[in-house]
Amino acid sequence: SGQSLSDLYLLTEVLFSLSLQAGKKCTVIGGSGFLGQHMVEQLLKKGYTVNVFDIQKRFDNDRVQFFLGDLCDKEALLPALQGVSVAFHCASPAPSSDNRELFYKVNFMGTKAVVEACKEAGVQKLVLTSSASVVFEGTDIKNGSEDLPYAKKPIDYYTETKILQEKEVLSANDPGNNFFTTAIRPHGIFGPRDPQLVPILIQAAKSGKMKFIIGDGKNLVDFTYVENVVHGHILAAENLQKGSALCGKAFHITNDEPVPFWAFMSRILTGLNYDPPKYHIPYWLAYYLALFLSLVLWLLSPLVTIKPTFTPMRVALAGTFHYYSCERAKRDMGYKPVVSLDEAIDRTLQSYPHLRRAKA
Ligand SMILES: NC(=O)C1=CN([C@@H]2O[C@H](COP(=O)(O)OP(=O)(O)OC[C@H]3O[C@@H](n4cnc5c(N)ncnc54)[C@H](O)[C@@H]3O)[C@@H](O)[C@H]2O)C=CC1
Numbered sequence: 001s002g003q004s005l006s007d008l009y010l011l012t013e014v015l016f017s018l019s020l021q022a023g024k025k026c027t028v029i030g031g032s033g034f035l036g037q038h039m040v041e042q043l044l045k046k047g048y049t050v051n052v053f054d055i056q057k058r059f060d061n062d063r064v065q066f067f068l069g070d071l072c073d074k075e076a077l078l079p080a081l082q083g084v085s086v087a088f089h090c091a092s093p094a095p096s097s098d099n100r101e102l103f104y105k106v107n108f109m110g111t112k113a114v115v116e117a118c119k120e121a122g123v124q125k126l127v128l129t130s131s132a133s134v135v136f137e138g139t140d141i142k143n144g145s146e147d148l149p150y151a152k153k154p155i156d157y158y159t160e161t162k163i164l165q166e167k168e169v170l171s172a173n174d175p176g177n178n179f180f181t182t183a184i185r186p187h188g189i190f191g192p193r194d195p196q197l198v199p200i201l202i203q204a205a206k207s208g209k210m211k212f213i214i215g216d217g218k219n220l221v222d223f224t225y226v227e228n229v230v231h232g233h234i235l236a237a238e239n240l241q242k243g244s245a246l247c248g249k250a251f252h253i254t255n256d257e258p259v260p261f262w263a264f265m266s267r268i269l270t271g272l273n274y275d276p277p278k279y280h281i282p283y284w285l286a287y288y289l290a291l292f293l294s295l296v297l298w299l300l301s302p303l304v305t306i307k308p309t310f311t312p313m314r315v316a317l318a319g320t321f322h323y324y325s326c327e328r329a330k331r332d333m334g335y336k337p338v339v340s341l342d343e344a345i346d347r348t349l350q351s352y353p354h355l356r357r358a359k360a
């Protein structure tokens with residue numbers, strides 16, 4: 001009859017909208033962090049229901065359900081993953097923490113717990129935030145593709161465990177059990193609220209350490225605006241499905257506009273009223289000075305803890321080419337940066353009024 005037909009129609013509508021809602025429920029592991037918070041904001045804008053799992057709560061939002069816990073604890077993760085179809089894993093100890101045990105525990109063992117918890121909770125898609133640095137050994141990379149082998153000698157412990165983490169996630173891809181995984185490899189993320197790049201640079205400038213250009217200053221590097229990184233993650237989640245080219249694969253996400261490292265640094269410095277560096281120092285000299293300094297600080301470490309501005313890792317990043325091709329992301333997920341580098345730098349500079357030097 002007409003009544004039962006309209007009941008059936010209503011039921012179908014309800015079921016359809018329930019399935020859409022379930023498809024759009026996600027968890028951001030590391031959602032209190034720099035990238036994580038930007039992920040949450042964009043996911044909410046796109047109509048996702050968002051859970052955050054993090055060891056700390058760094059913002060308030062009525063539309064977000066927070067789960068506080070350590071990702072190394074599978075039992076703590078499970079409630080945050082109930083009814084969720086996509087998990088984004090963008091948690092990591094800060095690279096500057098330089099704590100080998102912590103990197104191993106969180107990035108490797110913790111990621112194993114994330115994979116197990118996702119499978120147990122019935123999450124279908126896991127998108128990992130990896131890093132383009134997993135292939136970087138401190139020597140030039142120009143337009144590197146995802147086919148480059150993992151670094152045999154990674155530049156630091158952080159990167160060593162990012163490699164282990166990425167391998168763990170990609171090898172967990174299991175179409176037979178309806179569990180799909182992929183990894184996004186961003187490079188040099190920057191933007192509003194970044195606690196690393198701009199604040200470290202300005203701190204160095206304030207203490208008079210930004211006088212030298214390491215090398216000839218022509219080395220091209222990728223700096224990627226945080227919203228482009230978020231866009232890559234969301235596209236990855238939306239294109240990750242049975243039979244897609246994303247399953248078990250890694251993808252570079254960059255601004256697709258490599259820029260000389262020192263031109264980028266100078267633009268940030270002058271944009272915040274600091275002088276750009278102007279003297280040149282040979283790369284090898286800067287590298288061995290940084291190595292010598294880290295040795296001295298290591299010898300002094302039982303007595304005093306000092307964090308150097310110029311570490312061998314930072315010198316390597318500042319004095320070599322390291323930019324990557326994002327053709328694979330363009331081809332397989334329709335990626336294209338949504339914010340140009342010029343616009344991204346302007347927005348970033350405007351977001352740091354407290355770091356701007358007052359003009360004399
Ligand atoms: N910032 C950059 O230039 C790049 C970052 N990445 C990757 O992007 C991801 C996000 O980085 P950022 O947002 O810059 O870092 P962040 O330090 O701002 O955020 C990391 C978040 O992870 C959380 N976290 C750390 N340990 C945890 C644990 N045991 N359990 C639960 N939560 C924990 C922290 O509380 C923090 O909220 C990381 O995986 C990082 O390796 C990759 C390439 C470049």
Ligand SMILES: CC(C)CCC[C@@H](C)[C@H]1CC[C@H]2C3=C(CC[C@]12C)[C@@]1(C)CCC(=O)C[C@@H]1CC3
Nearest residue numbers: 095131133188196197200201204309314317318
């Ligand atoms: C003091 C100056 C020589 C350099 C100041 C800027 C640096 C703090 C940043 C320049 C390149 C950045 C970078 C990262 C951290 C911040 C920089 C060293 C990462 C190591 C962050 C984590 C990653 O996965 C790779 C990044 C590469 C670029």
